Amino acid sequence: MVAALPATSDSYRIMNFHTGLSRDGPGVLVRDLLANPENPDLASVAALRPDIAVFQNVDYDFDRVALGLIQKSLSLMGHPMPHAYTTRPNTGVDSGYDLDRNGKRGEPRDMLGYGRFTGQGGMALLSRFPVEAGTARNLTDMLWRDASQQGPPANGYFTPGELAVLPLHSVSAWDVTVHTPNGPLRILTSHASTPAFDGPEDRNGLRNAAELQFWESYIAQVEDEQVPFVLMGTLNNDPMAGEGHKQAIENLLNHPSLQDPRPTHAGEPETALWANGLSLRVDYVLPSHGLGVRAAAVEWAPQSPEGSRHYPIWVDVVWQ
Numbered sequence: 001m002v003a004a005l006p007a008t009s010d011s012y013r014i015m016n017f018h019t020g021l022s023r024d025g026p027g028v029l030v031r032d033l034l035a036n037p038e039n040p041d042l043a044s045v046a047a048l049r050p051d052i053a054v055f056q057n058v059d060y061d062f063d064r065v066a067l068g069l070i071q072k073s074l075s076l077m078g079h080p081m082p083h084a085y086t087t088r089p090n091t092g093v094d095s096g097y098d099l100d101r102n103g104k105r106g107e108p109r110d111m112l113g114y115g116r117f118t119g120q121g122g123m124a125l126l127s128r129f130p131v132e133a134g135t136a137r138n139l140t141d142m143l144w145r146d147a148s149q150q151g152p153p154a155n156g157y158f159t160p161g162e163l164a165v166l167p168l169h170s171v172s173a174w175d176v177t178v179h180t181p182n183g184p185l186r187i188l189t190s191h192a193s194t195p196a197f198d199g200p201e202d203r204n205g206l207r208n209a210a211e212l213q214f215w216e217s218y219i220a221q222v223e224d225e226q227v228p229f230v231l232m233g234t235l236n237n238d239p240m241a242g243e244g245h246k247q248a249i250e251n252l253l254n255h256p257s258l259q260d261p262r263p264t265h266a267g268e269p270e271t272a273l274w275a276n277g278l279s280l281r282v283d284y285v286l287p288s289h290g291l292g293v294r295a296a297a298v299e300w301a302p303q304s305p306e307g308s309r310h311y312p313i314w315v316d317v318v319w320q
Helices: 028-035 040-048 065-076 203-224 246-253
Strands: 011-018 052-058 083-085 122-127 173-180 183-191 229-234 283-287 291-298 313-319
Touching: 011 040, 011 183, 011 229, 011 283, 028 065, 040 065, 052 065, 052 183, 052 229, 065 122, 083 173, 122 173, 122 183, 173 203, 183 203, 203 229, 203 246, 246 283, 283 291, 283 313
Parallel strands: 011 052, 183 229
Antiparallel strands: 011 313, 052 122, 083 122, 173 183, 229 283, 291 313
């Protein structure tokens, strides 16, 4: 593990981690965190000592009990992150429609975002510095039809009724300001659809592409406000391999307002390793050009069968 920079440094560690903090039923994550506060994923985070971290695949509960337990665990491990932001994701929220056309409603693939229960596999932002929750822009509820610039979403696969409720973002999407000692930093983040597990209509692949294209246009608004920012998250698209529309991720990686530090482990950029041996780069931390980059890495470590298939990635940024 890489040691944290001194507290007097002007460099800040920004981390993205698609965790293993999701379970098969509501309340199970809370039970597990109470039983074992020294969760191995959280131990990895504490060892890497990020200043700001976005976690994906964290179960959401209305009272935010799990989030509080996560913060308590990190503090007990010597790395307090007292400030946080989260909202209810689209995962597990019933659309009321048979979105996968299998003749049944109410199944995980019929939800606004895939999930067995409301809030499964959500997101959380944690920070050592104050988070401006009151002005955060929660973009989670934006409808796909309202964001589409490419004609009907999924090439007309969805009915007008479905499009009236179907959000663009399958999990969550936020624009949150964190107040660092050097000034405000905006965190733009989302967990995009997996561009697989569909049919020839390619509804998931097209949704993933649309989620990435959304950020491409949203960045123009952020630039006008002249605040440094970082686009980060599980974007679920590798420009070199796997499924998905490659132009969508390539446009972000080559965006004139973003820089790609290309975090690596032993020279390789892959951020996830699946049980079948497939490794892909699907998690990203992309600072704006108003920031300098001091270091970046993917932290590979042995995986457990029940843990995350993804690895933490971090970038150390410097104000210029």
